Amino acid sequence: MEHNLQEIDSIIDHWGPKPASLLQIMLDINHKYHYLPKESVERVSERLGMPESHVYSVATFFKVFSLTPRGRSIIHVCTGTACHVKGTPKILDRLKQTLNLSPGETTEDLALTLETVNCVGACASAPVVVVDGKTHAEMSPGKVSTLVNELKNEKKD
Amino acid sequence: MERLNNVLDLEKLRKVSIERQKRLKKWIRVCSGTACHSQGGEKVVDALRESLARRVPGDEYMVKATGCNGFCAQGPIAVVEPDNIFYARVSADRADEIVEKTVLNGEVIEDLLYVNPETGQRIVHEREIPFFAGQERLVFGDTGANFVTDVTDYISRGGYAALAKVLSEMKPEEVIEQVKLSGLRGRGGGGFPAGVKWESCRRAKGDAKYVICNADEGDPGAYMDRSVMEGNPHQVIEGMIIAAYAIGAAEGYIYCRYEYPLAVKNTNWALEQARQYGLLGQNILGTGFNLNIFVNRGAGAFICGESTALMASLEGKIGEPRGKHIHTVDRGLWNKPSNLNNVETYANVPLIINRGAEWYSAIGTERSKGTKIFSLVGKINNCGLVEVSMGTPVKKIIFDIGGGIPGGKKFKAIQTGGPSGGCIPESLVDLPIDYERLKGAGSMMGSGGMIVMDEDTCMVDVARYFLNFLCEESCGKCVPCRMGVKRMHEIVTKICNGQGEPADIDRLEELAKTIQEAALCGLGKSAPNPVLSTLKYFRHEYDAHVIEKRCPAKVCKPLLHFEIDVDKCRGCGLCRKKCPSHAIIGVKKECHCIDEELCERCGICFDTCKFNAIQIA
Numbered sequence: 001m002e003h004n005l006q007e008i009d010s011i012i013d014h015w016g017p018k019p020a021s022l023l024q025i026m027l028d029i030n031h032k033y034h035y036l037p038k039e040s041v042e043r044v045s046e047r048l049g050m051p052e053s054h055v056y057s058v059a060t061f062f063k064v065f066s067l068t069p070r071g072r073s074i075i076h077v078c079t080g081t082a083c084h085v086k087g088t089p090k091i092l093d094r095l096k097q098t099l100n101l102s103p104g105e106t107t108e109d110l111a112l113t114l115e116t117v118n119c120v121g122a123c124a125s126a127p128v129v130v131v132d133g134k135t136h137a138e139m140s141p142g143k144v145s146t147l148v149n150e151l152k153n154e155k156k157d
Numbered sequence: 158m159e160r161l162n163n164v165l166d167l168e169k170l171r172k173v174s175i176e177r178q179k180r181l182k183k184w185i186r187v188c189s190g191t192a193c194h195s196q197g198g199e200k201v202v203d204a205l206r207e208s209l210a211r212r213v214p215g216d217e218y219m220v221k222a223t224g225c226n227g228f229c230a231q232g233p234i235a236v237v238e239p240d241n242i243f244y245a246r247v248s249a250d251r252a253d254e255i256v257e258k259t260v261l262n263g264e265v266i267e268d269l270l271y272v273n274p275e276t277g278q279r280i281v282h283e284r285e286i287p288f289f290a291g292q293e294r295l296v297f298g299d300t301g302a303n304f305v306t307d308v309t310d311y312i313s314r315g316g317y318a319a320l321a322k323v324l325s326e327m328k329p330e331e332v333i334e335q336v337k338l339s340g341l342r343g344r345g346g347g348g349f350p351a352g353v354k355w356e357s358c359r360r361a362k363g364d365a366k367y368v369i370c371n372a373d374e375g376d377p378g379a380y381m382d383r384s385v386m387e388g389n390p391h392q393v394i395e396g397m398i399i400a401a402y403a404i405g406a407a408e409g410y411i412y413c414r415y416e417y418p419l420a421v422k423n424t425n426w427a428l429e430q431a432r433q434y435g436l437l438g439q440n441i442l443g444t445g446f447n448l449n450i451f452v453n454r455g456a457g458a459f460i461c462g463e464s465t466a467l468m469a470s471l472e473g474k475i476g477e478p479r480g481k482h483i484h485t486v487d488r489g490l491w492n493k494p495s496n497l498n499n500v501e502t503y504a505n506v507p508l509i510i511n512r513g514a515e516w517y518s519a520i521g522t523e524r525s526k527g528t529k530i531f532s533l534v535g536k537i538n539n540c541g542l543v544e545v546s547m548g549t550p551v552k553k554i555i556f557d558i559g560g561g562i563p564g565g566k567k568f569k570a571i572q573t574g575g576p577s578g579g580c581i582p583e584s585l586v587d588l589p590i591d592y593e594r595l596k597g598a599g600s601m602m603g604s605g606g607m608i609v610m611d612e613d614t615c616m617v618d619v620a621r622y623f624l625n626f627l628c629e630e631s632c633g634k635c636v637p638c639r640m641g642v643k644r645m646h647e648i649v650t651k652i653c654n655g656q657g658e659p660a661d662i663d664r665l666e667e668l669a670k671t672i673q674e675a676a677l678c679g680l681g682k683s684a685p686n687p688v689l690s691t692l693k694y695f696r697h698e699y700d701a702h703v704i705e706k707r708c709p710a711k712v713c714k715p716l717l718h719f720e721i722d723v724d725k726c727r728g729c730g731l732c733r734k735k736c737p738s739h740a741i742i743g744v745k746k747e748c749h750c751i752d753e754e755l756c757e758r759c760g761i762c763f764d765t766c767k768f769n770a771i772q773i774a
Contacts, residue, residue: 022473027415027454061475061632063457064415080377081572081608082534084622093759097737118459118626120416121380123532123606124192124229124540133418135195141764 007032008040009047017047022058026065034074034113035066063118071106071113073151075099076130080119083127087140091127092116094141098148112151160435163443164321167312174313182217183260186236187247189305190225190384191419192540193232197248201233204252212256221310224300224388227542228288231271236283243283244269274538274560288539291558293520296504297381297530297544300388305423308430311391317436319510323399324444329359332403336506338514340526345371345462345499346577346603347679348525348592351506354496358404358486361494365408368401368448369490369497371467372413372420375459376575377626379606381530381542382500386413386420389504390427394450396503398437399510401448404496409450412467415457424452459576459630463678464489464497466632477634478678499604501530521547525591533559535608536566543607548589551581555609566611570694574603576623576630577683579690580616599690601683615712616695617702621649623687631681638681641672645688653713657703666692711773714758718774719751725770732762732771 011028015021022044029040036059045052059065077092096102099114106113122128125137129147136147161167187193187202205220226234231245237259244255247269258264270279271286280286304310311317323332337352358366370393374382385393397409413421428450431437439447458476460466466476468490489495505527509517518526525547531554533543538560545554551571555561562568570580579600581588588594592602610619624646633639645668648661669685676682692699701707708716721732721741728746740756743749751762763771 019473020471023456023470024454027456057475058473061458062455065456079626081575081606081619081622082378084377085535085608085610085614085619090760097759117416118375118457118630119377119379120191121374121383121414122191122195123378123380123534123608124232125195126534126540128195135191137192137195141761 004037004039005043008043012044012047017049019048019050022048022050022055023062026055026058030065034070034072035068038067069106069110071111073111073132074113074115075151076115076117076120077103078118078120078122078126078128078130079116080121080123080126082123083119086126088127090141091129091139091144094144095129095148098145160433161442162435164325167317167321167442170309171312171315171318174309177216177309178313180216181219183240184219184221184238185255185260186221186223186226186238186302188224188226188232188234188301189222190227190229190232190388191380192229193226193234196232196246198233200249201235201247201252204249205235205256208252208256209260212261218260221304222306224303224305225384225542226301227294227297227384227544228286228539229542230538230540241282241284243271243281243286245271288541288543288558288560291553292544293528293546294544295508295520295528296392296501297385297542299392300385303389305388306426308391308427308434311389315511316391316507317395319507320395320398320436321442322510323402324442324446329403329405332399332510333359335509335514336403339509339517340514340521340524341502341505341509341517342525342592343498344501344505344529344602344604346376346574346601348602351498351502354486354498355400355403357484358494358496361487363494365491365493366404366406367490367493367495368397368404368406368409368450369467369471369495370397370409370411370503371462371464371497371499372411372417372424373455373462373467374414374417374500374604375462375630376604376606378534378572378608379532379575379604381532381605383414383417383420384542385500385504385530386417387423390420390424391431392507393500393503394424394427394431394437396506397450398441398448399506400496400498400503402446404494406496407447407449409448410471410490411450411452412461412471413452413454415454421452421454428452458632459626460632460678460680463680465678467497468495475632477632478680480677501605522589522591524593529590529602529605531605531607533607533609535572536562536611536614537609538563545590547591550587550589552586554590554607555586559609562609562611566613569610569612569614570616572600572608572610572619572687573606574601574683574686575606576626577601577680577686578603578606579686580610580619580694582694584694599686599693601686613710613712615653615708615710616691616698617649617653617708618710618712620688620691621646621653624649624684627680627684631684635675635677635681637672637675638677638684641668641676642681642684644668645672645685649688652699652702653708654715655702655706655713657699659703661703662692662699717758718753719756719758719760719762720772720774721749721751722770722772723748725768727768727770729767731765731767735761735765737761 101114129136235244235247341351342348461476466478470476530544726748733741738757740752
């Protein structure tokens with residue numbers, strides 16, 4: 001993990017090793033690795049001079065962070081109110097069925113993770129699914145199947 | 158680019174920018190808001206730019222990638238200016254045609270125009286479309302016109318003039334007086350008078366003070382703050398600098414949701430530009446006033462929209478709120494006096510300074526001044542962002558601006574105020590919307606989400622949805638919220654599953670009252686609102702679930718029965734093949750039937766059947 005530590009150090013240095021930077025540092029690490037590796041939590045606690053328990057408390061409090069590895073692609077299903085009334089439950093059901101995953105779970109080959117998000121602010125395009133930052137508008141159970149097939153093919157390529 | 162050393166430099170730059178824009182013969186505004194973007198807006202921008210560059214190189218024509226236009230239902234949107242020709246649902250392959258016909262030859266392309274669904278008439282000009290004509294766009298008007306990546310575009314439309322006026326002509330007390338006189342109230346939900354807050358913060362004792370912008374727009378269904386931050390961040394930054402001057406702060410923070418990456422990017426970009434131009438940093442516009450502003454990203458916690466939780470999070474702690482017996486204007490971030498307002502509140506400030514408190518306070522109702530941006534979403538034809546003056550009736554927003562409910566369905570209610578708000582039923586459709594009246598009706602303004610619900614929306618399911626949201630988002634610090642909301646969620650889930658008993662409703666009401674009284678923060682105190690307001694107006698739906706074991710809107714799965722209509726079924730077998738639980742039995746060309754025991758009520762057969770033979774009872 002030597003290599004990782006260097007990358008983590010450079011993230012810490014970017015924000016400055018001070019307690020106020022904790023959340024920003026953790027966001028960058030989480031973004032880079034798709035989760036917070038154990039070594040990174042240790043390193044952050046050491047460099048910022050705070051107990052590991054404090055870093056873990058922040059990591060478990062905020063929804064964005066994961067302590068287990070997540071897939072290379074993350075499917076975020078928006079569960080905002082507008083999406084909900086326009087049919088998110090059906091879309092989530094279809095995704096659970098086709099991927100055989102519950103929200104928060106990752107496929108064994110670490111290709112895909114299924115997650116829900118409270119609202120991505122794309123309410124006019126409801127219901128929406130965001131995959132790796134790309135917003136897919138006006139989803140339907142049928143479109144979900146097409147999207148999953150596309151994602152699976154991309155991974156094979 | 159040169160640093161602006163004084164107010165005159167700014168005016169000079171404004172003149173130069175206006176002159177440069179006068180050289181433009183035609184320009185195309187293409188909306189780059191989230192909705193248009195997800196429908197292919199970026200490709201439209203590229204295709205139009207490429208097409209223009211090929212035909213008319215030079216600086217007489219240009220494509221402006223602007224902030225959100227607001228009429229999200231019609232995206233991607235392109236408007237050819239100065240003729241104001243509005244094209245809806247534009248795709249990249251129409252770019253050449255738009256440039257050739259409209260930009261170069263002034264012809265209108267009929268099939269790209271917006272069609273008024275009521276009259277069937279095609280409308281050429283943006284300003285004549287009922288969606289826009291019914292609005293009063295003061296704060297949000299600039300966003301759809303603003304060339305996002307160019308600060309001089311904002312300056313050419315009067316940007317930073319309010320800041321220049323404040324720094325060169327006004328004392329901090331005078332600024333506060335103007336904001337107080339204007340009647341501006343917090344647009345984040347609470348509706349606290351902004352000027353009063355600023356005054357308390359100015360009077361508070363402390364060696365350092367902070368100005369903070371709440372861009373942690375967590376209310377599901379609201380996205381006006383996202384759109385303003387993405388499309389016109391300078392307007393918010395200008396408001397923040399004015400606030401900092403008024404209260405005497407030298408440092409500021411914008412706390413923006415992690416889920417809004419483009420807002421974070423554009424705000425950081427705008428801050429950098431403001432620094433380069435000398436509008437931020439040391440010695441702003443040569444007046445000796447110093448202010449630095451930083452962006453901090455949130456990490457997906459709804460509670461961080463609460464002021465004390467937001468400040469805790471800025472300090473690197475978990476986002477737990479504290480009791481409000483000590484106000485944040487006295488002891489907020491790092492225990493120093495801090496002024497927190499939301500995005501839209503700050504965006505109002507430059508307008509008040511430029512046009513005067515008297516002008517501003519003439520808009521709206523007696524106690525709610527100015528305008529409010531609503532995100533009109535859900536079961537509505539014209540989805541989008543709508544800005545109307547306070548006191549506009551619900552009816553005007555839903556039917557005149559919003560164009561009514563799709564598919565001829567019946568309007569049931571609007572939900573405002575997010576998880577802390579409530580529902581306004583159809584019977585209150587004439588209600589003028591302002592802070593007091595929404596509260597009186599059992600809802601609240603919130604940040605301005607307005608989710609329209611039709612006859613197919615189950616109100617008990619909506620209550621369950623919000624309780625589920627609040628269960629997940631409760632920080633867990635106080636018992637009433639942590640345990641109480643969970644118990645309420647269990648009861649409502651029981652009702653949705655058809656296992657409710659009449660006594661459950663009384664239990665819900667009792668729990669609701671206790672939580673309202675005893676919870677620590679605003680989130681907890683308002684958590685029972687979605688249940689109380691649906692109980693108030695839609696008691697009959699609860700009764701249908703509890704007594705008749707029936708979901709009138711046909712949403713709650715355990716209460717549904719799927720059947721095949723014998724007369725309509727042709728025996729095509731499509732539903733049988735698609736059914737994931739193998740619950741459909743039958744042979745080809747003969748009527749099929751559903752095994753109730755196996756049926757999981759997923760609705761796939763209903764969506765698949767081409768003969769409408771699947772009935773839901």
